[in-house]
Amino acid sequence: MSKKHTHTELEARAEESQSTVMRMTQETFADTGILPSAKELTEYKELDSRFIDFFLETAKREQEARIAQNDRILGLAEMKEKKTSADRRIGMVLAFILFLLIIGLVACALYLGSPWIAGVLAALSVGGVVQAFTNAHRSDKP
Numbered sequence: 141m142s143k144k145h146t147h148t149e150l151e152a153r154a155e156e157s158q159s160t161v162m163r164m165t166q167e168t169f170a171d172t173g174i175l176p177s178a179k180e181l182t183e184y185k186e187l188d189s190r191f192i193d194f195f196l197e198t199a200k201r202e203q204e205a206r207i208a209q210n211d212r213i214l215g216l217a218e219m220k221e222k223k224t225s226a227d228r229r230i231g232m233v234l235a236f237i238l239f240l241l242i243i244g245l246v247a248c249a250l251y252l253g254s255p256w257i258a259g260v261l262a263a264l265s266v267g268g269v270v271q272a273f274t275n276a277h278r279s280d281k282p
Contacts, residue, residue: 174199235272239265 175195176184184191242265249258 174202235268239269 175181181192181195184195242261246258246261246265249255249261
C-alpha cells in the first residue's frame with residue numbers, strides 16, 4: 141500500500157498568442173507494496189489502533205496465498221514432468237520388446253533358410269536403434 145507518485149502537466153497554447161488556453165494537471169498514485177508507508181501507518185494508528193493489526197493480518201494472508209499459489213504451480217509442473225518421464229519410459233520398454241521380437245524373427249528366418257528376410261529385418265532393427273540414438277538430443281517442442 142506504499143504509494144508511488146507521478147505528476148503530469150499538459151499545457152495547450154493558442155497559435156496566435158502565447159496565452160494558455162488549457163492547462164491540465166494529473167497526479168497518479170499507485171500501490172507498490174503490501175503495507176502502507178510508515179507515515180501512513182502512523183496516520184492510521186491515530187484514527188484507530190486496530191488498523192495496524194488489520195494491515196499486518198492482511199499482509200500475512202496475502203503472503204500465504206502467494207506461497208500457496210506458487211506451490212500449486214510447482215506441483216503442476218512436477219506432475220507434468222512425471223507424466224512425460226513415464227511416457228518416455230513406456231516408449232523405451234515397448235521399443236526394447238519390439239527389438240527383441242524382431243531379433244527373434246531374424247533368428248527364425250535364418251533357421252528356416254531365408255537369409256534375405258533375416259538381413260532386411262536385421263537392417264531395419266539396427267537402423268531403428270541408430271535412428272533412436274541420433275535423434276535422442278532433439279526436443280519434442282518446436
